[in-house]
Amino acid sequence: MRAVDLIRKKRDAGKHSREEIDFLVSGYTRGDIPDYQMAAWLMAALLRGLNHAEISALTEAMLDSGAVVDLSSLPGRKVDKHSTGGVGDKTSLILAPIVAAGGLTVPMISGRGLGHTGGTLDKLESIPGFNTSLSLEAFRRVLGECGMALIGQTAEIAPADKKIYALRDSTSTVENIGLICASIMSKKLAEGIDALVLDVKTGSGAFMQKEEDAVQLAEVMVETAQRMGKKSVALITDMNQPLGRMAGHSNEIVECIEVLRGTGPKDLRDLSVELSAWMFFLGERSASVEQGRHLAEKMINSGQALETFRKVIELQGGDPRIIDNTSLLPAARSQISVVSPHSGYIRDTNCMQFGIALAMLGGGREKKEDGIDHGVGLEFHKRIGDHVASDETLVTVHYNSEAKLKEATALIAASFEIGEQAPPSGPLIRLIIGGLPG
Amino acid sequence: MRAVDLIRKKRDAGKHSREEIDFLVSGYTRGDIPDYQMAAWLMAALLRGLNHAEISALTEAMLDSGAVVDLSSLPGRKVDKHSTGGVGDKTSLILAPIVAAGGLTVPMISGRGLGHTGGTLDKLESIPGFNTSLSLEAFRRVLGECGMALIGQTAEIAPADKKIYALRDSTSTVENIGLICASIMSKKLAEGIDALVLDVKTGSGAFMQKEEDAVQLAEVMVETAQRMGKKSVALITDMNQPLGRMAGHSNEIVECIEVLRGTGPKDLRDLSVELSAWMFFLGERSASVEQGRHLAEKMINSGQALETFRKVIELQGGDPRIIDNTSLLPAARSQISVVSPHSGYIRDTNCMQFGIALAMLGGGREKKEDGIDHGVGLEFHKRIGDHVASDETLVTVHYNSEAKLKEATALIAASFEIGEQAPPSGPLIRLIIGGLPG
Numbered sequence: 001m002r003a004v005d006l007i008r009k010k011r012d013a014g015k016h017s018r019e020e021i022d023f024l025v026s027g028y029t030r031g032d033i034p035d036y037q038m039a040a041w042l043m044a045a046l047l048r049g050l051n052h053a054e055i056s057a058l059t060e061a062m063l064d065s066g067a068v069v070d071l072s073s074l075p076g077r078k079v080d081k082h083s084t085g086g087v088g089d090k091t092s093l094i095l096a097p098i099v100a101a102g103g104l105t106v107p108m109i110s111g112r113g114l115g116h117t118g119g120t121l122d123k124l125e126s127i128p129g130f131n132t133s134l135s136l137e138a139f140r141r142v143l144g145e146c147g148m149a150l151i152g153q154t155a156e157i158a159p160a161d162k163k164i165y166a167l168r169d170s171t172s173t174v175e176n177i178g179l180i181c182a183s184i185m186s187k188k189l190a191e192g193i194d195a196l197v198l199d200v201k202t203g204s205g206a207f208m209q210k211e212e213d214a215v216q217l218a219e220v221m222v223e224t225a226q227r228m229g230k231k232s233v234a235l236i237t238d239m240n241q242p243l244g245r246m247a248g249h250s251n252e253i254v255e256c257i258e259v260l261r262g263t264g265p266k267d268l269r270d271l272s273v274e275l276s277a278w279m280f281f282l283g284e285r286s287a288s289v290e291q292g293r294h295l296a297e298k299m300i301n302s303g304q305a306l307e308t309f310r311k312v313i314e315l316q317g318g319d320p321r322i323i324d325n326t327s328l329l330p331a332a333r334s335q336i337s338v339v340s341p342h343s344g345y346i347r348d349t350n351c352m353q354f355g356i357a358l359a360m361l362g363g364g365r366e367k368k369e370d371g372i373d374h375g376v377g378l379e380f381h382k383r384i385g386d387h388v389a390s391d392e393t394l395v396t397v398h399y400n401s402e403a404k405l406k407e408a409t410a411l412i413a414a415s416f417e418i419g420e421q422a423p424p425s426g427p428l429i430r431l432i433i434g435g436l437p438g
Numbered sequence: 439m440r441a442v443d444l445i446r447k448k449r450d451a452g453k454h455s456r457e458e459i460d461f462l463v464s465g466y467t468r469g470d471i472p473d474y475q476m477a478a479w480l481m482a483a484l485l486r487g488l489n490h491a492e493i494s495a496l497t498e499a500m501l502d503s504g505a506v507v508d509l510s511s512l513p514g515r516k517v518d519k520h521s522t523g524g525v526g527d528k529t530s531l532i533l534a535p536i537v538a539a540g541g542l543t544v545p546m547i548s549g550r551g552l553g554h555t556g557g558t559l560d561k562l563e564s565i566p567g568f569n570t571s572l573s574l575e576a577f578r579r580v581l582g583e584c585g586m587a588l589i590g591q592t593a594e595i596a597p598a599d600k601k602i603y604a605l606r607d608s609t610s611t612v613e614n615i616g617l618i619c620a621s622i623m624s625k626k627l628a629e630g631i632d633a634l635v636l637d638v639k640t641g642s643g644a645f646m647q648k649e650e651d652a653v654q655l656a657e658v659m660v661e662t663a664q665r666m667g668k669k670s671v672a673l674i675t676d677m678n679q680p681l682g683r684m685a686g687h688s689n690e691i692v693e694c695i696e697v698l699r700g701t702g703p704k705d706l707r708d709l710s711v712e713l714s715a716w717m718f719f720l721g722e723r724s725a726s727v728e729q730g731r732h733l734a735e736k737m738i739n740s741g742q743a744l745e746t747f748r749k750v751i752e753l754q755g756g757d758p759r760i761i762d763n764t765s766l767l768p769a770a771r772s773q774i775s776v777v778s779p780h781s782g783y784i785r786d787t788n789c790m791q792f793g794i795a796l797a798m799l800g801g802g803r804e805k806k807e808d809g810i811d812h813g814v815g816l817e818f819h820k821r822i823g824d825h826v827a828s829d830e831t832l833v834t835v836h837y838n839s840e841a842k843l844k845e846a847t848a849l850i851a852a853s854f855e856i857g858e859q860a861p862p863s864g865p866l867i868r869l870i871i872g873g874l875p876g
Contacts, residue, residue, distance in 0.1 A: 004607075004608055004609065004610050005610075007481075007609055007610040008610035011481065011484065011485065011610050011611075034473070034474075035472070035473065035474035035477075036472075036473035036474045036476070036477035036605060036608070036609060037477070037608060037609055038474070039473075039474035039475070039477040039478040039481075039609075040477040040478065040480065040481045040609035040610065040611060042478065043445075043449065043477075043478045043481035043482050043485075044481050044485070044610075046449065047449065047481075047482070047485045047486070048485070167474060170442055170474070170475060171442070171445055171474060171475055171477075171478035172442050172443075172445040172446035172449055172478065172482075173449075173478060
């Protein structure tokens, strides 16, 4: 088998066998296939497409490039959730304590923020002392002690994905559903889980802005998980505005604690409960999603979920006092309001722009190497459908530097569409794909 | 400007400006743009296509990556011919002496054979002592003394093409009309010529097997030449069977000498005269193609063309005695006949297979680094439309090693289609594109 022939095959819209995909991925990971051949193949795959069998083979080959975390020493079912990312999307830090408190194991390997989206690891690191770089041994220990643990990708997990992703980033071959699916699923399936709940965002703040693209990605991911013997469901959820009131890092931790206390914004609580309910159902902890919902509510109302969050912070080296005293979290020095230019109803937002504005203020990265200011953030006072008066505050901007402040606030102001008529209201959860035992 | 954005643009079927093409080609040639980004762009360009303006810009950027040979010290018009290659295609070595003898300058920079096709340089090097690696200074001197010279590509000529071609070869991005055109034309226009005659082959022994592809390539090449102020014409010619009776190296030299003596096979002589006639016309040495034809015939019949060939061999260090004594050329030790399995008419041939069989016997390369056996060759006794008796010889195989002899002869035998009905005969020159002053 020769890489040049496989490139030609995909170029001419051919379908690869599992052996051919294995040859490409293992050869590239070992360094036998050079970057330039992989780059040509990636572009051919992006433009010609990959079918479901090819995507499964690619996912599996990338998974097999590294180790699968062995969680067999831990009792019970292991479940996780993956979100395709958005602005203010912090459900991981709410549902993991809920589901762990409810008796399942949640081995969560997360990523960092890039571009307009936040990353779970970055949010956690706003907690003083919190260590997201545990060894696999420590990861297992924390999981055993509190039912959840939160770490970053290790060198053992899907090294092929790491290498291929870097190449895709520099060759404009990111935006392909098959390649995206394989990248996500190879890492998630390496967690040694039994079931996976997917939150596929769609709307102006999502990678998949069009619902049809989100649905297609969701279908491919659910099918890939099921082919590999994992239970899976995907919720297509709205990302036309930030989730919850907070976007940033330490302010999102504060909001998670609020939801775990039984307060916090309704949209964030509802979605966290719904995703938890599906995790309970697929993890066979509840006989139905409805029962899972009740269990999730119980874990919040009893305070057990909050105690699990406190415990995991402690076990991973963080300061657990932040649970009761959020002023221990980093905060920005200054605040400024973005106000409404006139009265009316908020009809829509260009949600991605909020993420970009946050990054401008230091709360996001343009390049992987960039640092993060955990204290800066945006606080949203109004949601789509709300009425605002002229000069009423839309967003409070928490900032440390005035460097790009003007640019950022202008961007935020321009991202609201305010009109005379209230817009029709849409559901937060738009569609559910999969979910039946695969 | 960033390469990653230009890759994205072409991926999304965008059209590049001249500045964008320049950025890519000059950046890649300098080494600022890595192989993997160029590979991704090449695949996107192959699958999305390049329009005529982009192809012109690419040709010019590749031409500008190196030097244009300065032939201003030589009087008169400079003309050349380029063929897309085939089996037994040896017209360069016939028409260059004809056209040089007729008063024009033919600065021919040629390539080597690869795959199933032969290369002019390889054929020349079967002449003992012939040096195809002249310095540009020596090239100009030989041109001044006999009106023609034959060398290989130098480091000064279109270095971008050299680098890009190697990458295309290993990333399956060769087969695109725009990329092929730019590669050919950037080298040919670097010869400092005033006019260029193109022989675009089509049929089972050509790179462009379908006539429509050949026509499209011819149109793009003629237009590109004309945009750059050169006169140009393309002849679409038949390559469903070998040109002439001989395929190999030294045996093709012998056949060229025969045609220059006024004998030799009709198809080879006709095409050589026709291409020479167009060179005379575009080089303003004749008022019409018809007059060019007469001039070409005159150069053959008077012996002047053969004398020019003798002179160029001598000037480039070769043994001129081969003109009168072809036994001084390398010859294979053994011969074997491939015979017809039954009587009938030759209806068609799979011409590319002859080239592959010849390469198997050592008369061609699979990789650029491979050596060549100049003595081996195929001698074709029958042409499409000829009647053959059972057991009559179709091809005499001249070989040195028995290593792949069986495989090669079987391939040759399987490449003839013999049936009861004579096939309809088609013209050697199928179509003429361009030719009017651009």
